[in-house]
Amino acid sequence: MKANVWYGKEHMRVEEVPDPRILNPRDAIIRITSTAICGSDLHIYGGYIPGMLAGDIVGHEFMGEVVEVGQGVRNLKVGDRVVNPFPIACGNCFFCQQSQFSLCENSNPNAWMAEKMWGHSPAGLFGYSHLLGGYAGGQAQYARIPFADVGPVKVPDGLSDEQVLFLSDVFPTGYMAAEQCQIQPGDTVAVWGCGPVGLFAIKSAQLLGAGRVIAIDRFPERLRKAGEWSAEVLNYEQVDVPEALQEMTGGRGPDACIDAVGMEGHSHGVFGAYDRVKQSLMLESDRPPALREALKVCRNGGTVSIPGVYGGFLDKVPFGSIVNRALTIKSGQTHVQRYLAPLLKLIEQGAIDPSFIVTHRLPLEQAPEGYRMFRDKEDSCIKVVLKPWADPPTLNSRQSSGEVEPQSEAKPHLH
Amino acid sequence: MATDFTQQGFSRSPQQRATVTSAIPSQIPSRRSYPRRQRLPSLNGVALAQGLGWFSIALGAAALIAPGGVSQLTGIGGDRRSVVRGVGIRELASGVGILTQRNPAPWLWSRAAGDVLDLALLTSGLRPGNPGRGRAAAAVAAVAGVLAVDALAAAHLTKHAGHPLVSGVAAPTDLYFETSIATAKSPEECYRFWRNIENLPRFMESLESVRALDERRFHWVAKGPAAAVREWDCEITEDRPGAALAWRTLNGAQVPNAGSVIFEPVGPGRGTIVRLSIHYSPVGGRLTAALAKLLRQDPQSQVREDLRRFKQLLETGEIATTRGQPTGRRSLIGRAARRWRLTSSN
Ligand SMILES: NC(=O)c1ccc[n+]([C@@H]2O[C@H](COP(=O)([O-])OP(=O)(O)OC[C@H]3O[C@@H](n4cnc5c(N)ncnc54)[C@H](O)[C@@H]3O)[C@@H](O)[C@H]2O)c1
Ligand SMILES: [Zn+2]
Numbered sequence: 001m002k003a004n005v006w007y008g009k010e011h012m013r014v015e016e017v018p019d020p021r022i023l024n025p026r027d028a029i030i031r032i033t034s035t036a037i038c039g040s041d042l043h044i045y046g047g048y049i050p051g052m053l054a055g056d057i058v059g060h061e062f063m064g065e066v067v068e069v070g071q072g073v074r075n076l077k078v079g080d081r082v083v084n085p086f087p088i089a090c091g092n093c094f095f096c097q098q099s100q101f102s103l104c105e106n107s108n109p110n111a112w113m114a115e116k117m118w119g120h121s122p123a124g125l126f127g128y129s130h131l132l133g134g135y136a137g138g139q140a141q142y143a144r145i146p147f148a149d150v151g152p153v154k155v156p157d158g159l160s161d162e163q164v165l166f167l168s169d170v171f172p173t174g175y176m177a178a179e180q181c182q183i184q185p186g187d188t189v190a191v192w193g194c195g196p197v198g199l200f201a202i203k204s205a206q207l208l209g210a211g212r213v214i215a216i217d218r219f220p221e222r223l224r225k226a227g228e229w230s231a232e233v234l235n236y237e238q239v240d241v242p243e244a245l246q247e248m249t250g251g252r253g254p255d256a257c258i259d260a261v262g263m264e265g266h267s268h269g270v271f272g273a274y275d276r277v278k279q280s281l282m283l284e285s286d287r288p289p290a291l292r293e294a295l296k297v298c299r300n301g302g303t304v305s306i307p308g309v310y311g312g313f314l315d316k317v318p319f320g321s322i323v324n325r326a327l328t329i330k331s332g333q334t335h336v337q338r339y340l341a342p343l344l345k346l347i348e349q350g351a352i353d354p355s356f357i358v359t360h361r362l363p364l365e366q367a368p369e370g371y372r373m374f375r376d377k378e379d380s381c382i383k384v385v386l387k388p389w390a391d392p393p394t395l396n397s398r399q400s401s402g403e404v405e406p407q408s409e410a411k412p413h414l415h
Numbered sequence: 416m417a418t419d420f421t422q423q424g425f426s427r428s429p430q431q432r433a434t435v436t437s438a439i440p441s442q443i444p445s446r447r448s449y450p451r452r453q454r455l456p457s458l459n460g461v462a463l464a465q466g467l468g469w470f471s472i473a474l475g476a477a478a479l480i481a482p483g484g485v486s487q488l489t490g491i492g493g494d495r496r497s498v499v500r501g502v503g504i505r506e507l508a509s510g511v512g513i514l515t516q517r518n519p520a521p522w523l524w525s526r527a528a529g530d531v532l533d534l535a536l537l538t539s540g541l542r543p544g545n546p547g548r549g550r551a552a553a554a555v556a557a558v559a560g561v562l563a564v565d566a567l568a569a570a571h572l573t574k575h576a577g578h579p580l581v582s583g584v585a586a587p588t589d590l591y592f593e594t595s596i597a598t599a600k601s602p603e604e605c606y607r608f609w610r611n612i613e614n615l616p617r618f619m620e621s622l623e624s625v626r627a628l629d630e631r632r633f634h635w636v637a638k639g640p641a642a643a644v645r646e647w648d649c650e651i652t653e654d655r656p657g658a659a660l661a662w663r664t665l666n667g668a669q670v671p672n673a674g675s676v677i678f679e680p681v682g683p684g685r686g687t688i689v690r691l692s693i694h695y696s697p698v699g700g701r702l703t704a705a706l707a708k709l710l711r712q713d714p715q716s717q718v719r720e721d722l723r724r725f726k727q728l729l730e731t732g733e734i735a736t737t738r739g740q741p742t743g744r745r746s747l748i749g750r751a752a753r754r755w756r757l758t759s760s761n
C-alpha cells in the first residue's frame with residue numbers, strides 16, 4: 001500500500017510499504033477513504049516530537065471501510081463505514097472505565113519510554129512517535145486498528161466523509177476544550193488560535209451556552225472563519241491581545257481561556273525571539289506565548305483549558321497567576337471515544353457542519369506538499385484532507401474541476 | 416543472620432501496607448524508594464567469605480611470587496621456600512573455591528584447616544635461637560586471629576547451608592528488587608491467572624515454557640538472549656489462594672532465584688496491586704548486570720514489562736503490540752532500537 005512516511009525534520013515521503021495485517025484478536029483493518037493533516041502532525045513535521053524513528057508512518061485523523069476483523073471484534077463487520085479516534089484505548093482498564101480513553105493503561109507497548117519522559121504513560125496514539133506506542137498511522141491506504149471493538153464509530157451513509165472525518169480528532173478536541181471550561185450561560189470565552197481545533201472550540205463554546213466568544217489569530221482567512229461562526233475576532237498583529245481582552249471585559253478578564261495554539265506558538269518581539277533561540281538550543285522544548293497570555297488575562301477563579309499540545313518544559317510561564325488568582329487548568333489529549341456518539345448526533349441534527357473547515361483536498365501522494373502548505377498557512381490553508389485512492393494526475397493538475405474520486409461526495413476546493 | 420524472604424513477603428498484611436519498608440530487612444536504610452535494588456543485607460557470612468577468598472588469593476600469590484620474602488617476613492627462615500610455595504598453592508585453591516562455588520562453606524573449612532597447618536609451621540619459628548623469633552610470634556598471633564575468623568564464617572555458612580539464600584541463591588553478587596502494578600481485576604482473578612502455570616509464558620517474555628513436575632514443582636525453559644537455552648526446576652514454597660505465591664529455584668539452577676507475588680486488594684471495586692519481589696544472582700556478575708540494565712535486558716526491567724503484559728492479558732485478553740505492522744525503511748538506529756527491544760515496533 002501507499003503511506004506517508006516520516007524520515008526526519010521536514011522530510012516526509014509517500015512510498016510503497018507492506019499492507020497491515022491483523023496482529024491481535026481485537027484488531028480490525030480498514031481501507032482508508034479520507035485522512036487529514038492535523039496541527040499535531042506539524043509538531044512531528046517540525047521535528048519537535050521526541051521518539052520518532054525514520055520510517056514511521058504518520059497520520060491520526062482517518063476514516064474508511066472495514067475490510068477485515070479479528071475474531072475478538074463483534075460489533076464491526078466487513079463493509080462498515082467507520083471513523084476512527086486517534087487515541088488507542090482498551091475499554092477495560094481503570095481509565096477507560098472512567099471514559100478517560102486517552103489515558104488507557106494498556107495500549108502503549110512502549111509505556112516505559114513515556115514514563116521516563118512524563119512520569120506515567122498515557123494511551124498509545126496512531127502515528128505519534130514511539131513514546132506513544134510507535135503505531136503506524138493513518139496517512140495511508142490501509143490501517144490496522146487495535147481494540148477496534150472500542151474505538152471506531154459507524155457513520156451513516158447520508159453524511160459525507162468530510163462531515164464526519166473530524167470526529168477522529170479536531171471536532172472532539174475543540175469540544176472537550178470548551179466543555180472543560182464549565183461554561184455558564186452568558187460566559188465570555190477567549191480562544192487563542194483559529195486553526196481547526198480553535199474553530200471547533202469556538203463553535204462548541206457557543207453550543208455550550210457561551211454569551212461571547214473572542215477569537216485570536218493573525219491570519220485573516222482564519223479570523224474570517226471564526227467570524228462566520230459568530231466569534232468576535234482579534235488580530236494579534238494589530239492589537240495588544242491582553243489589553244484588548246481587558247478592555248472588552250471591563251477589566252475583569254474572560255471567564256475562560258482556551259489555548260488552541262500549542263508548542264509552536266508564534267510571537268513577535270523579545271519573548272518571541274527568546275523562545276525561538278531557547279527552543280533551537282534545546283533549552284526549552286515548547287514556545288508558549290499564547291499560554292502565557294491566557295494565564296495572565298483569564299479572570300480570577302476562571303478556567304484555562306489547553307488543548308494545544310505541549311511536549312516538555314516551558315519557560316517563563318506565570319505560575320503565580322494560577323495560584324494567586326485561583327485559576328483552574330484543564331488539559332489532555334482528547335478522550336475522543338467519549339464524544340463520538342453525542343457529536344455525531346449534533347452533525348446529524350445539522351447543529352454543525354464540520355466540513356466547514358476544509359480548504360484543500362489532495363491525493364495522498366501530495367502529503368509532503370500538503371504539510372508544507374499547512375505549516376506555512378500558504379494559500380489560505382486551514383485543513384488538508386488527503387485522498388489515499390485518488391488518481392494522482394487528476395488532482396495534480398490543480399486546474400481540474402473534476403471529482404476527487406468517482407464516489408467522492410464533495411467537490412475539490414481548488415484555488 | 417539470613418532472613419527467610421519467602422516469609423517476608425507474607426508478613427505484610429493489608430494493614431501493614433503503609434509501612435511497606437518494614438517488610439524489608441531492617442538493615443536496609445529506607446533512603447531509596449521503590450523499586451529497590453540492594454545488596455542483600457543479611458548475608459554478612461557470605462560477604463565475609465568473599466573477603467576471606469580474596470585474602471587467600473593475595474596470600475597465595477605472594478607465597479608463590481616471593482617465597483623467600485614470605486618466609487623472611489614470618490620468621491620461619493630462608494630454607495623453607497618449597498614449603499612456602501606449597502602453602503601458596505593451597506591458599507590459591509581455597510581462594511578460588513570460596514569465590515566461585517555457590518556454597519563456599521567447605522572451602523572455608525579447608526582454609527581453617529590450612530590455618531592450623533600454618534600455625535604448626537610457624538610455631539617451629541618460635542624455637543629459641545631463631546633470629547626471626549619475634550616476627551614468628553607476630554605471625555602466629557595473626558594466623559590465630561585469621562583462623563578464628565575462618566572458623567566463624569565457615570560455621571555460619573554451614574549452619575545456613577540448607578537455606579536458599581546461602582545454598583543456591585545467595586552468591587555475594589545477589590540482587591533484590593520489588594516491582595508492582597495496579598490492575599482493575601480482583602485478587603482472586605489475578606491469583607487464578609498466575610497460578611495457572613501455562614499462562615506464565617504468555618506474559619513472561621524470556622520464558623519458553625513451564626511444565627508441572629508435580630503439584631508444587633515445575634520445570635522452566637527460558638529463551639535467553641544468549642541463545643543458550645537454560646532450563647531449571649522450581650518449587651512453590653508457599654501458596655495462598657487468592658492472596659499470594661512464593662517460589663524458589665531448586666539446586667542446580669544456573670540463575671538461582673527466588674521470589675514472591677502478592678495480590679493485594681486496593682479497596683472495594685478498586686482492583687488489585689500485584690507486588691512481585693525477586694532475589695537473583697546476575698549471570699556474569701555486577702558489571703554485566705549494569706550493562707544489561709542500560710540495554711533494558713536486566714531482570715528488573717524485564718520483570719516490570721512482564722507485569723505490564725500480565726495486566727494487559729488479564730484486563731484486555733491480549734498484549735498490545737506493533738510487531739509485524741508496516742513501516743518505511745528503518746535507519747541503523749531504528750534497527751538497533753528494535754534489536755535491543757528499546758521500542759516494541761519493527
Ligand atoms: N489535545 C489534543 O488532543 C489535540 C488534538 C488535536 C490537535 N491538538 C493541538 O492543537 C493545536 C492546534 O491544532 P490545529 O490543528 O488547530 O493547528 P494549526 O496550526 O492549524 O493552528 C494553530 C493556530 O494558532 C495560531 N497561533 C500561533 N501563535 C499564536 C499566538 N501567539 N496567538 C494566537 N494564535 C496563534 C496560528 O496562526 C494557527 O492559526 C496544536 O498544538 C495541536 O497539536 C491537540
Ligand atoms: Zn490531531
Ligand SMILES: [Zn+2]
Nearest residue numbers: 090093096104
Ligand atoms: Zn484502557
